[in-house]
Amino acid sequence: MRGGYRGHPLWWAYALHRVSGLALALFLPVHFWVLAQALSAPARLDGLLALTEQPLVKLAEFGLVFGLAVHMLGGLRLLALEWLPWTPRQKTLAALAAAVSFLVSGLFLLRAV
Numbered sequence: 078m079r080g081g082y083r084g085h086p087l088w089w090a091y092a093l094h095r096v097s098g099l100a101l102a103l104f105l106p107v108h109f110w111v112l113a114q115a116l117s118a119p120a121r122l123d124g125l126l127a128l129t130e131q132p133l134v135k136l137a138e139f140g141l142v143f144g145l146a147v148h149m150l151g152g153l154r155l156l157a158l159e160w161l162p163w164t165p166r167q168k169t170l171a172a173l174a175a176a177v178s179f180l181v182s183g184l185f186l187l188r189a190v
């Protein structure tokens with residue numbers, strides 16, 4: 078059945094895991110580069126840190142915190158699925174991972190604004 082799983086709740090969990098994993102992989106080199114400016118160009122670092130006051134940057138940080146949390150919790154679900162002799166309630170666990178991630182990133186955003 079070609080493409081038959083697409084749209085299933087756990088297909089969405091897979092898609093979210095892939096998108097968040099790729100986003101984290103793209104973010105990390107930029108993050109390290111920005112932090113490295115502390116050693117080579119402190120004034121430039123100050124300029125970049127000032128950008129974090131922009132509402133759009135705060136929104137992006139919310140997305141990043143959500144992505145990290147949902148990737149970590151979803152990854153732990155997958156590891157449990159692979160390693161533990163126990164596999165039921167995967168949709169519930171995936172929904173829980175998304176809900177907890179939204180809660181954590183929402184609290185982060187409320188503190189940031």
Ligand code: HEM
Pocket residue numbers: 094095097098099101102103105148149150151152153155156
């Ligand atoms: C925070 C703890 C993390 C856990 C528990 C975790 C767990 C996992 C697991 C279990 C997989 C395999 C999924 C599968 O079997 O299909 C995976 C895939 C992946 N992870 Fe992570 N991960 C973590 C952090 C990260 C970070 C920090 C990055 C990026 C720098 C990352 C990038 C990726 C990517 C790109 C994939 C491949 C996704 C795909 O091919 O669909 N992960 N992760």
